[in-house]
Amino acid sequence: MGHIVTSGPQVLVNAQVSGGNRLLDKLDPRTRIITACVYAVLIVSFKSLVVLSCGLALSLAAMQVTNTPVKATLRRMLAMDGFILFTLALLPFTMPGTPIFSLFGYGFSIEGLMKAIDIALKANAIILMLMVLVGTLEPVTIGHALHRLRTPQVLVHLLMFTVRYISVLHQEYLRLRAAMKVRSFQLSNSLHTYKSVGYLVGMMLVRSLDRSERILAAMKCRGFTGTIPLLDTMQFTKRDKVFALMVLFFALLLIVMEWMIDTTY
Amino acid sequence: MHIVDGALSNEVVIAGSVLAAGGIALGLRKLDIEKIPAAGMLSATFFVASLIHVPIGPSSVHLILNGLAGLMLGWAAFPALFVGLLLQAVFFGFGGLTVLGVNTLNIALPAVLVFYICRQGVAARSAITSAVWGGIGGTLSIVLTTLLVGASLALSGDEFIPAAKLVFVTHIPVMIIEGLLTGFAVYLARKVKPELFAELTVSAEATS
Structure with missing residues (x-):
């Protein structure tokens, strides 16, 4: 998965905000997450290849309509x-x-x-819809939305911590690799490589645990008692209702198609 | 070793999800205030480690290091690795949504087993003994993961059995490399921060 560093979404690796998305950004993030889950369950349960092709077409259409970066998304899908x-x-x-x-x-x-x-067909249709609907959200927003969807609080905190520190630790990894490079280290099929990379991982573990102690101390000093207040203004609006009706329409369409094809055989 | 949506039978997907949810719940109960930052940090570390590619013959593999994750996190490996898989699926398109539970179980259950099997050895007084047990844990976790992936496929249909066998055979080099790397990583961590694993073992026993 080395391509992630170059072609992966920069939100995680560089902690930058993803580009705006006119159609989806006004929806409640919860609507997007639930839609992706319902869609996945629906697609997995279909048997007809015609219906599944329509599903994949629907995912591709969703990608087009919502201005999701086509090239990067398709490249990730093809990697899978x-x-x-x-x-x-x-x-x-x-x-x-x-x-x-x-x-x-x-x-x-x-x-x-x-x-x-x-x-x-199933794998591609589902993963594409997931990347379009949820993958275009900011990672922190996903945490907030999952919190509002009654995900255990500790799990949400864990997610937020992970999202925050992936970019930090990736920078640290690149620094360590640069330090190895200036000492003319090159990856090869040798015990030396495995030893060096093993030490690299060990060093990252030690440093990240040290860092976590500093973070905990800093958080305690600011009154951390185990809960981080998650403030947000998520609202299920009229726009979400329209979107939900649209989703329902397409879902029924696929179900009816599946049913009709099933009875003709 | 990610399984994608649509490949597994409903029974396997449901059973995997239920078991994974149980594991995550158990792991979350072991995470108190003091441990949340450390667990989040380790979860991020293992996410970044999975981006590292190591050459192997003419090709290369990315690291999984779930054995090391188990040694460091114990049951908390379940939620930590689940978060990693969730982020991979959502942002990188790896794996799938309905199979998230099965994938979590396949990666995190070996981690927890390695934790119970190897933690005494890793906490040994000599750093060499500790590294050898770490290496055993690193190899064992990949062996168990490939077996679980194979079982998930084989239980979904007999037509997958050859693929399941192939997964196991093609991952033999990965088992060796993960063992070596985990051993060296444990060795270095022991040398730099001797109290690291001893501390984790004690705290794990205190909470369990």
Whole structure:
């Protein structure tokens, strides 16, 4: 996942605010999170490839309509596809069914191919919608929204801490790597590399624990008692109602399509 | 080793989510005020560590280090690693949403097991013994994770069994490297901050 540093969202690595998003930014963040979850459950439960293709088209349309950075989002989606490609390519050969042709004695079954396409469509449709609806939120806003959705408070605090310090620790990692580089360290297939990277990780752990002690002391000095007041002005407005109705419409559309295709077979 | 949406059967997804939720709840109960900053910091550290690529033959792998996370965090590894996976899914498109529970379980359960199996050894007086136990923990966690990933796939359908076997075989080099790296990381941490693991073991026993 080294590409994250270069092509990943800068919100986490550089602690910058993501670009504005005219359509989505006026919605309640909770609406966006719940919609993404409902959509994921819905898509996973569908069986028809036609409906799933419509789902993926819907995700792509959502990306277009909401001005989400297309290139970066698709690149991340393709990176995920690269990971699962191998497993999916195996499926036609391992799934029992009617073979179309055979390769090295293994039959290539149409059922397996269908299953592979099914998984690819589901995985891409859901992750794309998740990145469009939730991934464009500011990480801290996600914490606030999850808090309002009754996520345990400690978990929300943990999320906020993690979000805050990923960028700090990434900087620290780059500093340590730079220090290794000036001592002409290069990654290679050697015990020396594993030893050096192991020490690097160990050093990061020690430093981050030291840092956490300083943070705790600083927080206590400001009266920290275990709860961080999360103030926000989230409101479920008329705009959210319209959005929810739209989501409901598309959900029903997909369900009816699935039902009609199911009965014709 | 992320599993994506749509690959697993409903039973596996639901069972995984319930178990992961239980683990997270247990982990959160062990996190008092004093430990929240440290846990958040470690969660961020492991997130950054997962960005590090290490060469392996002609290719490279990114680190997982869930064994080390378990040794440092105990049950708190569940919420800490869950947060990491959530951020990866939402912002980087890795993994999936409905399989978040299964992925958390596959990564965090080995971490907790390593914590119980190796914590005595890591807290040993000699730094070398400690490093060897750390290395065992690092390897063991990846072995367990690949087994759990394989089991999640195999339970979802027989057609996945060859893929599950393949996951295990292709991860053998990763097991070795994670073991080496964890061992060296534990060694350095022991040398720089000798009280580190002893402290964690004592506090873990006090709260459990």
